[in-house]
Amino acid sequence: xxxxxQCDVIEVHPQKVEKIRNHMLGQDQYHQLSELFKMFxxxxxxxILSLLxxxxxxxxxxxxxxxxxxxxxxxxxxxxxxNRIIKxxxxxxxxxxSLDDAHIQMIYNAGLEHILE
Amino acid sequence: xxxxxQCDVIEVHPQKVEKIRNHMLGQDQYHQLSELFKMFxxxxxxxILSLLxxxxxxxxxxxxxxxxxxxxxxxxxxxxxxNRIIKxxxxxxxxxxSLDDAHIQMIYNAGLEHILE
DNA sequence: TTAACATATGAACATCTGTTCATATGTTAT
DNA sequence: ATAACATATGAACAGATGTTCATATGTTAA
Numbered sequence: 001x002x003x004x005x006q007c008d009v010i011e012v013h014p015q016k017v018e019k020i021r022n023h024m025l026g027q028d029q030y031h032q033l034s035e036l037f038k039m040f041x042x043x044x045x046x047x048i049l050s051l052l053x054x055x056x057x058x059x060x061x062x063x064x065x066x067x068x069x070x071x072x073x074x075x076x077x078x079x080x081x082x083n084r085i086i087k088x089x090x091x092x093x094x095x096x097x098s099l100d101d102a103h104i105q106m107i108y109n110a111g112l113e114h115i116l117e
Numbered sequence: 118x119x120x121x122x123q124c125d126v127i128e129v130h131p132q133k134v135e136k137i138r139n140h141m142l143g144q145d146q147y148h149q150l151s152e153l154f155k156m157f158x159x160x161x162x163x164x165i166l167s168l169l170x171x172x173x174x175x176x177x178x179x180x181x182x183x184x185x186x187x188x189x190x191x192x193x194x195x196x197x198x199x200n201r202i203i204k205x206x207x208x209x210x211x212x213x214x215s216l217d218d219a220h221i222q223m224i225y226n227a228g229l230e231h232i233l234e
Numbered sequence: 235t236t237a238a239c240a241t242a243t244g245a246a247c248a249t250c251t252g253t254t255c256a257t258a259t260g261t262t263a264t
Numbered sequence: 265a266t267a268a269c270a271t272a273t274g275a276a277c278a279g280a281t282g283t284t285c286a287t288a289t290g291t292t293a294a
Contacts, residue, residue, distance in 0.1 A: 017178055020171050024182075030160040030167075032232045033225075037163075040154035042282075043147040050147075054137050059241055061134055065141075072283055074242055079282095093240050093291050103231040108150075110227045114220040115149045159252075176271060189253055191272055196252095210261050210270050 039083050040107065044068070044076050052086060053105050056098035156200050157224065161185070161193050169203060170222050173215035 025033075039045055047066055051057055057065075063073045077097055080086045087100040099105070142150075156162055164183055168174055174182075180190045194214055197203045204217045216222070 013178060016172065016174075017181055020168055020174075021182055023171060024164070024167060027160075029232065030163050033228050034158055034160045034163055036228050036232055037154050037157035038281095041151055041158040043144075043151045044282080046147050046151055046154075047141070050141060051137055054140060055133065057133075057137075060239095061130060064134055065138055069284075070241070071243085071285080074240095075282075078242075090241095090291085095241060101231065103227070107224065107227040107231065110220070110224040111150050111153050114218070114224065115146065115153055155251095161252080177269095186254075187271070188255080188273090191270095192252075195272075207261085207271095212271060 035083065036107075039080060039085050040111065042076075044072070045080060046108070048073070048076060048080065049085070049099075049104065049108060052097060052099050053108070056096050058091075058094040058096050060094065062097070152200065153224075156197060156202050157228065159193075161189070162197060163225070165190070165193060165197065166202070166216075166221065166225060169214060169216050170225070173213050175208075175211040175213050177211065179214070 040049075044066065048062055051062060051065055059070055059073055059077065062068075062077075063070045066073065077086065077088075081088065081097075084100055085104055086097050088095050088097045090096075157166075161183065165179055168179060168182055176187055176190055176194065179185075179194075180187045183190065194203065194205075198205065198214075201217055202221055203214050205212050205214045207213075
């Protein structure tokens with residue numbers, strides 16, 4: 001019934017624990033959720049997102065705004081694309097990136113509210 | 118005026134870029150924000166948070182619920198504590214952890230809404 | 235077609251992250 | 265004080281992450 005944990009059954013509050021366990025998400029959902037939040041866990045990607053909240057932009061504009069190489073920006077855009085945070089359309093020589101989903105800005109804003117107290 | 122970027126001023130849409138630049142946050146704020154989101158970027162920490170949304174818990178209960186070693190849980194709790202996501206109080210032999218701020222659940226829920234479409 | 239521009243991508247690299255293991259600290263009951 | 269329990273912490277390690285560099289792909293204009 002119990003595993004090799006050190007603390008005693010009496011100490012662990014078993015009914016409390018069982019009740020909480022029933023309300024947990026599935027493993028896969030925690031994983032999905034962490035992958036989503038990882039996208040917000042890097043300053044470069046946050047900057048890119050905050051730019052795209054204002055306006056759709058090409059790689060070149062983003063690189064200029066962030067003072068970064070095109071390559072570094074393109075790699076991050078690729079990550080954001082793969083995680084369906086942003087989408088893109090080709091316009092002539094340029095590839096224009098924009099937000100894929102309104103949820104994204106809500107998550108960003110929820111975090112921003114927190115750090116601004 | 119411009120740096121060693123490859124693309125031409127005409128291509129970069131300079132007034133568009135300047136307008137957007139004025140609305141950016143400071144470097145430090147992007148960093149703070151990314152540090153905050155990093156806390157949500159790991160399944161173990163998400164699980165711990167989702168437990169604490171329901172109820173304050175001691176390390177032992179959390180380890181039991183997550184089938185993890187006390188040490189691994191304690192390390193993550195330490196990270197969450199240092200980033201002021203959770204707080205703790207000692208109750209006899211136990212240390213009981215709980216949420217530090219209502220914002221935390223809002224951020225989590227915003228993410229959860231997104232992955233649930 | 236060729237040259238020039240815009241973006242993408244693979245490999246390499248240094249750094250960061252999360253867990254484990256061993257050990258230390260702190261609390262309570264005896 | 266001592267033993268047993270609960271938690272914390274440092275070092276070490278494997279795996280993930282972000283940037284750079286070199287190169288490839290794709291588009292447009294000449």
